[in-house]
Amino acid sequence: MGGAEGEVKHEELVIVGAGICGLATALALHRKGIRSIVLERSESLRSSGVAIGILPNGWRALHQLNVASILRQTASPILGIKDIWLHKNKQQDMPFISGEARCLKRSDLIDTLYNALPPDTVKFGHQIISVKLDPQTNYPMVQLEDGSFIAAKVLIGCDGAKSTVADFLELKPTKLFDLCAIRGLTNYPNGHPFAHEFVRMRRDNVSVGRTPIDSKLVYWYVAHPRMQADNIASVDTELIRQYTTNLVHGFPKEIVEMVRNGDLDALCSTRIRYRAPWDLLLGNFRKGTVTVAGDAMHVMGPFLGQGGSAGLEDSIVLARSLARTMSTTPTDPTIVIEALDRYVKERRMRIVQLSTQTYLTGLLITESTSLLVKFACIVLMFILFRNAIGQTKYDCGTL
Structure with a gap:
């Protein structure tokens, strides 16, 4: 001190x-x-x-x-x-970055x-x-x-x-965007099945991003418009997980499981500032x-x-x-x-x-x-x- x-x-x-x-x-x-x-x-x-x-x-x-x-x-x-736009059944490979890109813990x-x-x-x-x-x-x-x-x-x-x-x-x-982001990490002890790429999925007004960090650990986020419930969910990680699981309802099964199996200690929910x-x-x-x-x-x-x-x-x-x-x-x-x-x-x-x-x-x-x-x-x-x-x-x- x-x-x-x-x-x-x-x-x-x-x-x-x-x-x-x-x-x-x-x-x-x-x-x-x-x-x-x-x-x-x-x-x-x-x-x-x-x-x-x-x-x-x-x-x-x-x-x-x-x-x-x-x-x-x-x-x-x-x-x-x-x-990937799930509600439009559309997929697009974006121009890739020329040079080194990694997602770090x-x-x-x-x-x-x-x-x-x-x-x-x-x-x-x-x-x-x-x-x-x-x-x-x-x-x-x-x-x-x-x-x-x-x-x-x-x-x-x-x-x-x-x-x-x-x-x-x-x-x-x-200032604040009218958006919230929930971020998490999910560990796959036997290895995850995902390619080493950044995948962004959209369905209605919810966006999910996913990026492997290594062969077992995956970083993800869920972005969505701010709602009153966000004030409650932001202080309790178990509530954040339940809330996020509801947000990704209708997304592919591996996304729902990734959120449900996320590390509670890493979960956080924030308003986006700029x-x-x-x-x-x-x-x-x-x-x-x-x-x-x-x-x-x-x-x-x-x-x-x-x-x-x-x-x-x-x-x-x-x-x-x-x-x-x-x-x-x-x-x-x-x-x-x-x-x-x-x-x-x-x-x-x-x-x-x-x-x-x-x-x-x-x-x-x-x-x-x-x-x-x-x-x-x-x-x-x-x-x-x-x-x-x-x-x-x-x-x-x-x-």
């Missing part, structure tokens, strides 16, 4: 949040010889959760972090994409990033409640729940969609020597499978920008501000493009979207994103 109330500790570089982006940013900085600490509110590593798809642009970032070879051992490659990714860091980088049980600027130095001051403070020369918020650091930057609040593309275009991502990365900066729907990969890209670009200055003049705030501005400038249009494509895709699959709006989305997608998988070709560069 933190220190005594009112006590002030001083650190060079502080990262808030030991999720994927927070750990990746700390590791990228470590690879560049810059020490940081990561403040994590939980008492232990939050390696729980479900799974995350990493597409070619994400693997390029993982290669720069020097952990790609380790993670390849934990997940099989995805070799194809298939869309979130815990494997978190554990691998954490184990690559120097000991004691992550400070557990440190929940921040506010950020302010020191009136004398203009450096950020983080107040912890126990009343103590940490003064940092650089503060990076990687604290997720409900980010305290983003609130300090006065970013617009995240930052609006226009807020990302106009938002202020730096104040003093404070910035954000990952979901704190650009949380987006899961429709393109790019949220995690975009956060990994952030970590590389941010560490590269800071390393140009902090290794030589770590105490000059003007130089640090210039580095953070370079990072924001490099990332802004990339995340605006990603979030716009994700936003338009989300509107298209949301039941409550009017036909006129859907038509406008189709036109914009055709004009702006004729190559639906073009975002996976992005290369964030070297550390």
Whole structure:
């Protein structure tokens, strides 16, 4: 835990949040010889959760972090994409991604990033409640729940969609799609029968996605319009399973059994949040020597499978920008501000493009979207994103 109330500790570089982006940013900085600490509110590593798809642009970032070879051992490659419309009796093989794509257990990714860091980088049980600027130095001051403070020369918020650091930057609040997603893992002790491809099935207003992680473990999700019952189901995993089993009634038998046999500990139900593309275009991502990365900066729907990969890209670009200055003049705030501005400038249009494509895709699959709006989305997608998988070709560069 933190220190005594009112006590002030001083650190060079502080990262808030030991999720994927927070750990990746700390590791990228470590690879560049810059020490940081990561403040994590939980008492232990939050390696729980479900799974995350990493597409070619994400693997390029993982290669720069020097952990790609380790993670390849934990997940099989995805070799194809298939869309199935059950109510129309229609099937379509989608254009496949050129490059590496795998679905990782979130815990494997978190554990691998954490184990690559120097000991004691992550400070557990440190929940921040506010950020302010020191009136004398203009450096950020983080107040912890126990009343103590940490003064940092650089503060990076990687604290997720409900980010305290983003609130300090006065970013617009995240918005909600009228969609819920239930995610789960199912283990097949004798091996599953599925091909190593991402399969998406639709029936009426329910969508089921399925991707094998390895020869025995399968990740799946069920997306559906939000209903009042979701508030009840979201707090009890047994209720989530019952509710999800009802949602997939009428789907093929193997889908129903996959949901029914899912690991209760991995089940979760969430509303889908996003930052609006226009807020990302106009938002202020730096104040003093404070910035954000990952979901704190650009949380987006899961429709393109790019949220995690975009956060990994952030970590590389941010560490590269800071390393140009902090290794030589770590105490000059003007130089640090210039580095953070370079990072924001490099990332802004990339995340605006990603979030716009994700936003338009989300509107298209949301039941409550009017036909006129859907038509406008189709036109914009055709004009702006004729190559639906073009975002996976992005290369964030070297550390």
